[in-house]
Amino acid sequence: MKTEGLAETLSRVHGESKAAAARGRVATYIPALAKADPGAFGLALVDSTGSVFEAGDARARFTIQSISKVLALAYVMTELGEVAVFSRVGKEPTGDPFNSIIRLETSASRKPFNPLINAGAIVVSGLMPGSSPADKGERFRAFVGRLLGRGGVERDEAVYASEKATAARNRSIAWFLKELGILEGEVEDTLDVYFRQCAVSVDAVDLARVGAVLCMDGMDPVRRERVIAARTARVCKSLMVTCGMYDGSGEFAVDVGVPAKSGVGGGILASVRDRMGIGVYGPALDERGNSAAGLEALRRLSDELDLRVL
Ligand code: GLU
Numbered sequence: 001m002k003t004e005g006l007a008e009t010l011s012r013v014h015g016e017s018k019a020a021a022a023r024g025r026v027a028t029y030i031p032a033l034a035k036a037d038p039g040a041f042g043l044a045l046v047d048s049t050g051s052v053f054e055a056g057d058a059r060a061r062f063t064i065q066s067i068s069k070v071l072a073l074a075y076v077m078t079e080l081g082e083v084a085v086f087s088r089v090g091k092e093p094t095g096d097p098f099n100s101i102i103r104l105e106t107s108a109s110r111k112p113f114n115p116l117i118n119a120g121a122i123v124v125s126g127l128m129p130g131s132s133p134a135d136k137g138e139r140f141r142a143f144v145g146r147l148l149g150r151g152g153v154e155r156d157e158a159v160y161a162s163e164k165a166t167a168a169r170n171r172s173i174a175w176f177l178k179e180l181g182i183l184e185g186e187v188e189d190t191l192d193v194y195f196r197q198c199a200v201s202v203d204a205v206d207l208a209r210v211g212a213v214l215c216m217d218g219m220d221p222v223r224r225e226r227v228i229a230a231r232t233a234r235v236c237k238s239l240m241v242t243c244g245m246y247d248g249s250g251e252f253a254v255d256v257g258v259p260a261k262s263g264v265g266g267g268i269l270a271s272v273r274d275r276m277g278i279g280v281y282g283p284a285l286d287e288r289g290n291s292a293a294g295l296e297a298l299r300r301l302s303d304e305l306d307l308r309v310l
Pocket of ligand 1: 064065066067098099118163170198262263264265289
């Protein structure tokens, strides 16, 4: 594949997909997210040689939100091992909305189905090492910095404070987990760690870079060094396939066919085995919480570049 061809394809697909943003709406349940520009749209791609391609608002910053669940999983697996995580959280999809609480009470195992729904992610946040929520948040950000190949990864303080002030649903989930006996530490402290990780500020290029690391099974193609274990990368990608795109994961697997994770900040992280990472920013979301323009772009890129791995 010629480098020039890839840049042109990305730019054309960006132009062709932009209008799809009109089909979506920005998230408002975290009040600070409502300030996002619904027309913003950026695409980035990092290939297996470490070359970076960008189109549109690929350097616009936004909060990582649920995409942090993949990074938190990789982090806690790295620090504590796979058993520590999966003795408390399952590996199965739910088909329910990301913030659903219902199966915690009705399922026989009484543990969250997977680490990419809120219940599972809050359990993972509770496992992060550190002496306080702030310390845990700092250590997590340092890990994200290593994955992104840059220091100084920031947190959006306004979004963090806004979520912390309004998270009645996540508080309900966390208290339920506490009652089940699978949440480490104080409920409010664990939630604080979770809100900190969700408010990490990234751009589409950052997400493409993480996607590229995952596509190379944990090797950073830019710096040519291993940043996470191959097994960790594989676990993350498998869960992204089955659970990464909320209750649209099945349709996304059919239409696009690559591991991906989206967030209500408008980001999508996608990873194409041995070939590339793709990062998307488009805060106008469809009814399931996935970037409307981002989905359109990923469908088109998948067709044009023959990206399907499923
Ligand atoms: N911080 C958000 C929440 O827990 C993340 C949701 C998402 O991106 O899916 O509600």
